[in-house]
Amino acid sequence: MSLLSEQIQAISRDKNIDPRIIIEAIQDAVTAAARRHFKSNENLVAIYNEESHRMELYAAKRVTDVVVSPETEVSLEEALQADATAEIGDVLYEPRQDYFEELGRIAAQTAKQIIVQKVREAERENIYNEYIGRVGEIIHGVVKRFERGNIILDIGRTDAILPRSEQSPAESFSQNDRIRAVIIQVTKDAKEPQVHVSRTSPELLKRLFEMEVPEIYDGTVVIKAAAREPGERAKIGVASNDPDVDPVGACVGMKGSRVQAVIRELRGEKIDIIPWSEDPVVFAANALSPAKVSRVQITDFTNQRLEVIVEESQLSLAIGKRGQNVRLASKLVGWNIDIRSDAEMRREIASQFQSLLTRTDAPLTDLSAINPAYAQYLSKAGITTIEELAEAHVNDVAGILDISFDEAVALIEQARRSLPVTAALPADEVAPVEATGAPAPSAEATAPTASAPAEVTPDGGRPGGEGQEEQEQLATTERTASEPQPGV
Numbered sequence: 151m152s153l154l155s156e157q158i159q160a161i162s163r164d165k166n167i168d169p170r171i172i173i174e175a176i177q178d179a180v181t182a183a184a185r186r187h188f189k190s191n192e193n194l195v196a197i198y199n200e201e202s203h204r205m206e207l208y209a210a211k212r213v214t215d216v217v218v219s220p221e222t223e224v225s226l227e228e229a230l231q232a233d234a235t236a237e238i239g240d241v242l243y244e245p246r247q248d249y250f251e252e253l254g255r256i257a258a259q260t261a262k263q264i265i266v267q268k269v270r271e272a273e274r275e276n277i278y279n280e281y282i283g284r285v286g287e288i289i290h291g292v293v294k295r296f297e298r299g300n301i302i303l304d305i306g307r308t309d310a311i312l313p314r315s316e317q318s319p320a321e322s323f324s325q326n327d328r329i330r331a332v333i334i335q336v337t338k339d340a341k342e343p344q345v346h347v348s349r350t351s352p353e354l355l356k357r358l359f360e361m362e363v364p365e366i367y368d369g370t371v372v373i374k375a376a377a378r379e380p381g382e383r384a385k386i387g388v389a390s391n392d393p394d395v396d397p398v399g400a401c402v403g404m405k406g407s408r409v410q411a412v413i414r415e416l417r418g419e420k421i422d423i424i425p426w427s428e429d430p431v432v433f434a435a436n437a438l439s440p441a442k443v444s445r446v447q448i449t450d451f452t453n454q455r456l457e458v459i460v461e462e463s464q465l466s467l468a469i470g471k472r473g474q475n476v477r478l479a480s481k482l483v484g485w486n487i488d489i490r491s492d493a494e495m496r497r498e499i500a501s502q503f504q505s506l507l508t509r510t511d512a513p514l515t516d517l518s519a520i521n522p523a524y525a526q527y528l529s530k531a532g533i534t535t536i537e538e539l540a541e542a543h544v545n546d547v548a549g550i551l552d553i554s555f556d557e558a559v560a561l562i563e564q565a566r567r568s569l570p571v572t573a574a575l576p577a578d579e580v581a582p583v584e585a586t587g588a589p590a591p592s593a594e595a596t597a598p599t600a601s602a603p604a605e606v607t608p609d610g611g612r613p614g615g616e617g618q619e620e621q622e623q624l625a626t627t628e629r630t631a632s633e634p635q636p637g638v
Contacts, residue, residue: 155203166307167272173198175268179261180205186260191221194246208243274338277308281336281345288357289347293327302343303329309343316348320381320417330415332357352376355384355421358412365390365400372397374426377481383470384419385437385478387426398423422478430485434458437479441468444492454485465491514539520561524551540565 162169180196184207188194192209199206211224213236229236236242291303291310299314301323312331323329331347332354338344348354356373365371375387388397401423402409409421427433434456435443445459460468468489469476480487513535514525531550533539540562548558
């Protein structure tokens with residue numbers, strides 16, 4: 151085996167590159183160096199001879215009927231002398247082995263630079279193909295050096311970069327420290343390490359639990375969601391595929407041994423383990439742990455907004471230090487969460503109710519008994535508020551809405567009952583509405599009708615009826631009998 155062949159095999163083993171790639175790089179380098187050195191019109195091509203393990207230089211010429219350029223073309227007759235099977239259009243390679251002796255130091259240096267560049271490109275491509283499928287995995291590295299706040303790690307075959315933005319504020323490292331980090335990105339950039347790692351990604355939290363909890367590794371327990379504020383607090387939502395396995399207990403471990411191992415790796419970062427639920431209302435209530443939630447309701451399903459009601463004593467706990475607890479819960483659930491205390495809600499409801507009571511210009515749409523279509527027709531007729539409806543004439547309302555008089559009466563009465571007390575008409579000024587629209591006679595001038603409920607006195611008579619007249623006549627007789635009679 152020649153020295154060139156031994157060098158090719160050594161580079162292949164050292165860089166873990168296919169020997170064929172190195173051979174192609176050498177061929178391209180020698181071809182470029184020869185063309186640059188001789189500056190001839192010949193199409194010089196370097197070819198590696200696998201039998202002799204040597205580089206050979208040729209001038210490639212195309213076989214044609216009529217030779218126009220002797221440097222790049224050859225006639226069919228001349229080609230047949232060199233190769234009996236030559237045809238028009240074939241490429242004939244004429245040896246130029248003596249050219250190697252004329253290649254000087256500058257040409258050799260040019261070839262070396264091209265070979266080094268080609269090998270580096272092949273190495274970067276090889277590293278990219280190796281690590282691109284490992285994004286999200288944990289790797290071990292040793293701190294090699296520091297560059298402008300970034301940490302360069304030696305991960306074996308190549309270097310990895312831990313950017314300042316991916317470093318936890320609670321951590322500090324020194325040279326030669328061993329670090330576990332998760333791969334977040336792999337690039338083909340030639341100016342810096344291709345592998346980018348992180349110590350702040352939620353994926354690191356997931357992978358650490360996967361290493362510590364066998365149930366997560368075998369798929370019995372699944373981490374559905376994770377959220378972190380590096381160095382301070384983290385939350386994970388876990389679910390179990392086996393009804394007999396408690397996902398939270400599996401992650402905590404005996405006396406907290408499993409979760410404590412993860413906390414130590416993250417330099418004391420607190421971790422809340424939350425039971426996951428498909429219902430965002432239930433999941434949000436769990437995610438706000440350790441605060442106790444009174445009620446959760448969806449306020450905007452399209453924009454994914456939730457409103458959480460807690461007791462006044464739980465409000466600060468639910469919000470957390472600088473809003474940390476609710477912020478992590480929002481990231482974990484994937485919904486925007488608004489937290490309010492029950493006392494605040496009661497005050498707001500009371501304020502709205504008081505505002506409604508003091509309004510004299512409430513729109514018709516605030517009247518619960520009215521049909522939206524009725525409100526539209528009444529508005530076109532000039533009746534736009536509840537107060538105007540309460541003062542409207544029954545015939546007008548019936549005509550506008552094309553409804554019966556009874557329905558119009560009921561609608562007006564509902565509007566009157568909905569008016570604020572300060573805006574309602576006095577009772578002695580509001581005459582009951584009859585079907586004709588005219589005020590009804592007063593109660594003093596009208597005898598009770600048969601349909602009206604009759605009030606029964608203890609003695610069985612009706613007030614103002616025959617029983618009362620008989621009692622008055624009896625009392626008159628008694629008074630007359632007791633008075634002294636004239637002339638007696």
